[in-house]
Amino acid sequence: MRKYIWLLALPLLFAACEEDDKDQDLNAPSIDSLAINGKDHDVRLQAGNDMELEVTATDDQGLQEIKVDIHDIFDGHEHGKRALNKWSTVRNIPVSGKEANLKESFMVPGQATAGRYHALVQTLDEAGNEAPFKEINFVVENGQQPTFNVTSPNFSQEVHAPKGSTFGMQGTVEDQQDLAEIRIMIKPAHHDDHDHGDDDGHDHGHSHDDGPLIEKDFDLPGDSDTSFDLSNFSVTIPTDAETGHYHVEMVAKDGEGNYGLFKAKIHIM
Numbered sequence: 001m002r003k004y005i006w007l008l009a010l011p012l013l014f015a016a017c018e019e020d021d022k023d024q025d026l027n028a029p030s031i032d033s034l035a036i037n038g039k040d041h042d043v044r045l046q047a048g049n050d051m052e053l054e055v056t057a058t059d060d061q062g063l064q065e066i067k068v069d070i071h072d073i074f075d076g077h078e079h080g081k082r083a084l085n086k087w088s089t090v091r092n093i094p095v096s097g098k099e100a101n102l103k104e105s106f107m108v109p110g111q112a113t114a115g116r117y118h119a120l121v122q123t124l125d126e127a128g129n130e131a132p133f134k135e136i137n138f139v140v141e142n143g144q145q146p147t148f149n150v151t152s153p154n155f156s157q158e159v160h161a162p163k164g165s166t167f168g169m170q171g172t173v174e175d176q177q178d179l180a181e182i183r184i185m186i187k188p189a190h191h192d193d194h195d196h197g198d199d200d201g202h203d204h205g206h207s208h209d210d211g212p213l214i215e216k217d218f219d220l221p222g223d224s225d226t227s228f229d230l231s232n233f234s235v236t237i238p239t240d241a242e243t244g245h246y247h248v249e250m251v252a253k254d255g256e257g258n259y260g261l262f263k264a265k266i267h268i269m
Helices: 002-023
Strands: 030-037 045-046 048-058 063-072 089-092 099-107 115-125 134-141 147-152 160-163 166-168 168-174 179-188 214-219 228-229 232-234 244-254 259-268
Touching: 002 115, 030 166, 048 115, 048 134, 063 099, 089 099, 089 259, 115 259, 147 259
Parallel strands: 045 134, 160 259
Antiparallel strands: 030 048, 048 099, 063 089, 063 115, 115 134, 147 168, 166 232, 168 228, 179 214, 179 244, 244 259
């Protein structure tokens, strides 16, 4: 009889051990990879099209949930503009097992305001441990955003910018309605608003981590500024700049609140 009772108690004993193991799980899960449409940086999406988010997450015991938070990362200077159609969405996706290879589809709204967005991803395991979040930036274009026509220099090949020299561009920024503001920056290639990797994947050790090396803003107060001449931008490369690769980044905002973005690489030497 005692042997029979002991055998009946075995399942309860194993269940209790499993619960104890779960309670003692203090190891956070990890997000091992993150991509949008197969890319982990320099992602551009068209409003009205599908977006596939790919996440690989692992845990030593068992995963429970992946949370995805998509929202804009505009510059916050949209005051006085028309109501924007900023895209934002949050999903909590159940997962299980020690490894999850998630492919989750989203539809980018057809009327989404053009500009820079990001997807913030978090993972939770069965014990309630949370992985450090990861994010991936992407740009939404809707056909109404400002566009860039850079005729010089030729950014399809390496552009050298010697220290102490004058750097400028030729071309135009165009908008169908009205340009409101243009910001042009030169900043270290690794200092790109949490982008996942540089074009060449290297940190070049620049010392200008507090902000861009060069930044110039152009306000266009008129109501019908449909073109901006890039020859208005001309700067001297500081003689104390660190040698290495930098990005020329241009952000143009129109009267409707849409953002156009341009990025190219130069080599300061």
